Amino acid sequence: MSYVHIFCPSRSGVFLVFEYAEHDLATLVDSCYAAHGRSPFRESETKRLSLQLMSAVNYLHSRHILHRDLKLSNLLYNHRGELKVADFGLARSVPSGSRRRRKTSTLEGSDDESFGQCKALTHKVVSLWYRPPELMLGGLSYDVGVDNWGVGCIISELLIGRPLIRGKTEIDQISKMFALLGPPSKSLWPELKEMPLVKSGAVKIPVRSDNDSASDFLETFKELSMEGLSLLGGLLTYDPSKRTTSSSGLKSAYFGEVPFPANSSLMPTFPTKHETRSTREKSRGSN
Template identity: 40%
Template sequence: MENDRGTKRSRWRDDDEERQTAERRRQEKERKRKQKQERKEKKQQQLDQNKPDDNGTSEPKETSADVNGLDLDINGLLQFKAPEIRSCRGVNNYEMLNHIEEGSYGVVYRGKNIDTDEIVALKKLKADKNQYGFPITSLREINTLMALQHPNIVNMKEIVVGGSLDQIYIVMEFVEHDLKSLMTDMREPFLQSEIKTLLHQLLSATVLMHENHVIHRDLKSSNLLMNNRGQIKIADFGLARFFSEPSQAMTQLVVTLWYRAPELLLGAKYYSTEIDLWSVGCIFAELITNKPLFEGRSEIDQISKIFDLLGYPDEQNWPGFKSLPHGKTINKPKNYVKTQSLRTKFPMMTSAGIDLLSSLLQLDPKRRMSASEALKHPYFKEDPRLQPPEMFPTFPSKAGQERRRRASPSAPVARHGDHLNDNKNENDDDDDDGFIMAAPEDEKFGLFREQDKKGGGFQLRF
């Protein structure tokens, strides 16, 4: 054998190279065979571990991978648990009972689960026919409700669909009342102890939202649901969104006008959880009087009502407010004299209550109290203490189509210690059948009946 240069090549050298190549191939085959055998043994070992015992139950045993805290498949690869992906159930699993209300982003119905007879609320999402895809507000609401689990946040059960793409329903727990309608029908406001309980629950849910980096952006009394067990639940997360730190530019066209923070009214695009705390302060004031605190007819009227009660901003109480888009348009009147304050607006509130309210209604968002700080405020520790939720009164549910019982006339009542006398003396005064002691007319905030824990409409006859 000759090479390219014409010199002879050794036959023994060729035999050595062939033997080395054959040995490498043999080793590679042996290695692959061993790997295949190991995989087969691991698979058989897992089958043996999940093999049912004598009672017919299967109990997985610990493996070396489980002991080390790793979840490995049969090939030794790390695997992660993921939620099961399955199709949504149909809305025909629920029976529609009645219509509750219609909002900007959906229509709410009362329904019943056909299988379990459980009463639920079904919110049909509104789909814009001019846009393609799923509504972003609905995606945010579903995503937020899945991320937030709290006793004072409405619980989402599942998503069900109808026969077309515009028939998508969110199934939630049914709550009997919304706080706005309930306060409108009440003759007198809540007791101070009841107000503390409701406010404490609202702040507790707000803390959870903010810890999970969620801003509700539409807290108001009509978005707070209340059941007959003394619990309120935050609902309607259509405007909610996750936020980051530092905050990014977001739209200022959020929050219902009466509960909108002053920085939003002045056009701020960079904001955070402080706008929710302003709304909580407005709800706190509304619980005291059963009336919204700032009932503006427009954005200009709304900001004017805020400044009339809390004072006009300046560089001392709100540094840098002039840098906001509409901040330069705010000018204090020359002959302005402040005639209102939270103390004059709520004369029967304690000093601690006024301090908490003013801390939530600070014009400067940086000075506004956070939800976690508000929960630790001395207002919740002074008398009267928080009313236990189970001690709250119950009310007929409009959503459940319950009717209030009409009051029927009662029999005549004699004076204490006297008997009814049909043969009344002519000289007796016709109106002298005793006197009625009730709350004074100037007592508007229900504090008078707090002392005796009386209910609405209760009177003492002597």
């Protein structure tokens, strides 16, 4: 979001006036799914929104900022087809001195440079449906992966018109995550055994057999191309050190195949619907 005015009526506070955006994506998606059982955006339009989202997140990460609460209700949409990332209430700036080389599961198979893990941060960030496994399992050291998992959840939701993993509690969210993606294993995520809730025995990880697969995930996105599945699978990788970054996601071959990303000038517009934030968050079970 770009700010338009800054004013200080008194010493008690500073007020920022931002550019106007007619919608938040949560309201648009929820309304369309309730009425038609689908997303309000076609795949080409979702690709355009995904590129805008990953560009924004990549910029934040290049400036050493973690958003830590990426979700549809924090993404605004205007009549020009532009997506805007909002609500930085949980954002955290990380010193640039903590940069290190980090191997990620980029689609091109190359290493990507991002800042290192942030030590001793609270795991009570990121709304439940968009919270990555390292936070669900009590991790206090994390990095850009927390945002990139959220990007994967958001793109999924724009494609299918509903939240990908919709748990009622933290334990239910973990259970649904394992059911959708298959349980994690030490070979897929070597640090799994060191996660606080796993180490304490509070969360039991199902034994992953050779027959375990993300069959529910594949069924959910059965109409998506292999490149699309590769992008989502990379963003929703259990091991945060191997998770696709927004930087590498922008280079995904998914965006170079039919249907191509829609031109911003041809993105759909919608009637303005006024709804209070508290009402919207309550309907989405935000916590």
